[in-house]
Every structure is written in C-alpha cells, then in structure tokens.
Amino acid sequence: MAQAQDSTPAPAAQTLQEQTPQVDLPAVLGNSPATGGGGEVTRGELGIVIGAFTLYPMLDIQVGYDTNVYATPAPTVGSPYTYIRPSLELKSEWSRHEIRLLANGGFGFYPSATSQNYQNYTFQFDGRLDIRNDFYATGMVAARRATEALGTPNTEFASAPTVVDTIPIEFSLYQRFNRFFYRATAAGTRYWYYDNSVIFSGGLPATSRDRVEYEQRIRLGYEVSDDLAFWVSPSLQQRVYDVYINAAGQARDSTGWGLNVGATWTVGRKTKLEGFVGYQTLTYIADGSSTPATVFGLSGVWNGYEPLTIRPSISRTINESAYSAYQNYVSTTIGVDFTYEIHDAWIAVGGTSINTADFSPAPGVANTNPRTDYFWKASFGLQYMLRPQVSIGPLYEHTTGWTSDPSSGGPQYSRDQFSIRLVAKR
Numbered sequence: 001m002a003q004a005q006d007s008t009p010a011p012a013a014q015t016l017q018e019q020t021p022q023v024d025l026p027a028v029l030g031n032s033p034a035t036g037g038g039g040e041v042t043r044g045e046l047g048i049v050i051g052a053f054t055l056y057p058m059l060d061i062q063v064g065y066d067t068n069v070y071a072t073p074a075p076t077v078g079s080p081y082t083y084i085r086p087s088l089e090l091k092s093e094w095s096r097h098e099i100r101l102l103a104n105g106g107f108g109f110y111p112s113a114t115s116q117n118y119q120n121y122t123f124q125f126d127g128r129l130d131i132r133n134d135f136y137a138t139g140m141v142a143a144r145r146a147t148e149a150l151g152t153p154n155t156e157f158a159s160a161p162t163v164v165d166t167i168p169i170e171f172s173l174y175q176r177f178n179r180f181f182y183r184a185t186a187a188g189t190r191y192w193y194y195d196n197s198v199i200f201s202g203g204l205p206a207t208s209r210d211r212v213e214y215e216q217r218i219r220l221g222y223e224v225s226d227d228l229a230f231w232v233s234p235s236l237q238q239r240v241y242d243v244y245i246n247a248a249g250q251a252r253d254s255t256g257w258g259l260n261v262g263a264t265w266t267v268g269r270k271t272k273l274e275g276f277v278g279y280q281t282l283t284y285i286a287d288g289s290s291t292p293a294t295v296f297g298l299s300g301v302w303n304g305y306e307p308l309t310i311r312p313s314i315s316r317t318i319n320e321s322a323y324s325a326y327q328n329y330v331s332t333t334i335g336v337d338f339t340y341e342i343h344d345a346w347i348a349v350g351g352t353s354i355n356t357a358d359f360s361p362a363p364g365v366a367n368t369n370p371r372t373d374y375f376w377k378a379s380f381g382l383q384y385m386l387r388p389q390v391s392i393g394p395l396y397e398h399t400t401g402w403t404s405d406p407s408s409g410g411p412q413y414s415r416d417q418f419s420i421r422l423v424a425k426r
Contacts, residue, residue, distance in 0.1 A: 057426045060085040064419025069113040071151025071413045079112035099127035115160040118147040134176040141169045153357040154322040156409050157203020160196040179223040188214045208246035214238040233260045248324035251286035270303035293318050293330045307341040325368045326359040350380035371405040395421045
C-alpha cells in the first residue's frame with residue numbers, strides 16, 4: 001500500500017484522504033482521538049487539562065519494509081521505511097462556544113529510495129460561536145501540506161511524489177426551528193503544487209494545476225426524532241485555475257452544481273451514521289462540455305456489538321485530472337475499517353477498500369479512450385496495550401493497482417508493507 005502520507009493506516013481512511021486531502025479526516029469518519037489502532041480509552045485516561053482547555057498529544061511510529069516503493073510492475077525496488085506522525089490537539093471545555101487548535105505532521109523516510117521521503121503537516125483552527133441555543137456559527141481555516149504518493153490515482157506522470165499545499169477556509173451558519181433546521185456553508189480552498197521530478201509525457205506541470213476551488217451549499221432538514229434526521233442539500237461549485245490556458249493548451253475553469261438527499265442516524269453515544277445520494281455536474285467555461293455523475297457517500301461509526309467498532313467509508317466525487325489527455329475523473333471509494341477488542345490487552349485493527357478512478361478524455365485529444373484505474377487495499381494488524389495510552393504490534397498492508405487501458409500508462413503493480421507500529425497518547 002502507498003505509505004499513509006498524513007493519515008492513519010486504515011485503508012478506507014487512507015483512500016478518502018488521498019482523494020480529498022482538504023478534508024478533516026477524523027471529523028468525516030467519526031474517529032475519536034483513540035481510534036485507528038490504539039483501542040478506545042475514556043476521556044479521563046486521555047488529555048492534559050490546561051485551565052479551560054484539554055491538550056491531546058499523540059505519537060504514531062511505524063518501522064518496516066516496503067516491497068515496491070515506486071509502485072511499478074516487476075522489477076520492483078524495496079526499501080526499509082520509517083513513518084512518524086506526531087499530533088497535538090487543543091480543545092476548549094467551555095459550556096458555551098468552542099475553539100480547537102490542531103497541529104500534526106507526517107514524516108516518511110526510505111533509506112534505499114530517498115526520492116520518496118516526505119514531510120507533511122497540518123495546522124488548523126476551527127470553532128463554534130453560540131449565538132442562541134438553537135443558532136450558531138462555525139468556522140475553519142488551515143494550512144496543509146500533503147504528498148501525492150506513487151501508486152495512487154493521478155500520479156503516473158512522476159518518479160518522485162508531487163507536493164501540494166492547500167489553504168482551506170470554511171464558514172457555516174446553523175439554525176433550528178422546532179424540528180426543522182438549516183446549515184448554510186461557504187468554503188474555498190487554494191491549491192499550490194510542486195514537482196519534485198521531471199514530469200513524464202502526458203502529465204501537467206505544477207503551474208498548470210494551481211487553482212482555487214469555491215463551494216456554496218445549504219442543508220435543509222427535518223428531525224423525525226432525536227436520533228434520525230432527513231435532509232436535502234443543493235450546492236454550487238467554481239474551479240478557477242491560475243493559468244487559464246495550461247501547458248497542454250487547455251482551459252479547465254469550470255462551474256458546477258449538485259443536489260444531495262441524505263439522512264443522519266444517531267444510535268447512542270458510539271454509533272452514528274450519515275449517508276446521501278445525489279447528482280453533480282461540472283460544466284467547462286471554454287467549450288461548454290459537461291461531466292455529470294451520480295454521487296453518494298456514507299461515513300460514521302458503528303458500535304452495535306461492544307468489542308467491535310466499524311467505520312464505513314463510501315464516497316463518489318468528480319476530481320481534477322493531472323493528465324493532459326483526460327479532463328477529469330470520477331472517484332468512487334467503498335471501504336470499511338475496524339477495531340476489535342480480542343481479549344484483555346489485545347486489539348485487532350484493519351480494513352479493506354476498493355477505489356476506482358474513471359477518467360474522461362479531454363476534448364480535442366486524439367487517440368484517447370475512457371480509462372478506469374482500480375486500487376484495492378487491505379490491512380490487518382494486532383496491537384498490544386502496554387497501558388491504556390500506549391500500544392505496540394505488527395501491521396501488514398497490501399495494495400494492488402491495475403487499469404482498463406495498460407497502453408495508457410495506468411497502474412499495474414502489487415505492493416506489500418510489513419511493519420511494527422507504536423502508538424502513544426496522553
């Protein structure tokens with residue numbers, strides 16, 4: 001599997017983060033500070049109280065061996081690796097209002113393939129302003145650096161991973177009227193790309209990928225009960241590139257709209273699921289061509305059986321393509337991660353996911369057919385709880401990538417990783 005660039009090693013979580021690096025992953029998947037391999041501990045066992053705030057530090061270290069660092073067909077190159085992920089989260093404990101500061105990093109080192117080394121980070125500030133009991137505003141701003149790992153969608157044009165910096169900003173208003181509610185959101189993300197190797201033929205250079213994405217959406221809903229709510233969410237999107245005509249002579253600025261219908265189901269303190277189905281379309285300003293897609297998603301946590309925690313991850317989105325021959329691609333991910341308390345201090349962790357990337361040929365590009373890339377991931381590991389805050393154990397990860405059109409240079413590889421993972425929380 002492509003080494004987790006700034007995420008947990010769970011396959012479904014990895015895939016979601018690779019496809020939407022601007023997303024706050026723990027919020028999307030419903031992960032508590034204790035999930036992802038360390039078992040679950042209570043708030044009294046985690047956190048350092050600092051006045052009206054609580055600080056949650058964490059350190060995640062993996063040391064192992066990667067059998068196919070460059071995600072290529074045979075002959076392959078293997079390398080030992082070390083992955084270090086420190087994290088600090090500071091949360092307010094006020095009765096009203098809330099603020100949170102988050103800082104984490106993801107640092108990977110490959111002694112036998114130093115071109116694959118990476119240094120990622122996230123600095124994020126978010127919070128909630130309570131205007132009335134049923135009316136509040138939320139906001140978020142962040143600075144993030146991520147790495148497009150080889151062996152993931154959109155990466156066959158480089159020999160060393162491309163780095164992407166993003167600054168996402170989001171502001172929302174939520175208000176409730178009896179059982180009716182709305183949430184209005186305005187969001188924008190600025191992208192900067194950096195090439196760390198010569199871009200192969202067919203790939204777009206970093207300067208042709210720099211852009212700003214905007215989105216405006218509103219969720220209108222009704223709470224059938226305290227546990228169940230149904231909602232509808234129309235949205236608008238705009239994607240504006242820094243260079244209107246890119247290196248391939250294409251104009252990729254676009255506008256779009258979408259409409260989703262979904263439900264949120266809360267069952268107790270540990271189980272919450274949210275799903276939706278809808279329609280999205282992008283229209284390119286230069287030539288008026290459109291890409292429509294049925295979209296859907298599912299996220300949350302299920303803990304109906306006490307020792308077992310399951311985190312489903314299903315998503316479908318229209319993504320920008322890094323190839324000159326393809327206008328965009330529709331990414332579909334279906335996966336599940338789990339944590340299972342076997343006995344006493346032993347915990348099993350792992351999961352599996354399948355991701356498809358359906359590429360649409362760019363208008364005017366000859367001899368280019370639609371193409372679908374596939375990525376299957378699976379992992380399984382054991383964690384031994386030395387204490388409620390410290391765990392260690394083996395982890396095995398596997399990835400296979402293949403394509404419907406091998407002549408186009410799509411993925412054709414198999415990759416295994418064996419590691420020992422240490423997780424320490426406080």
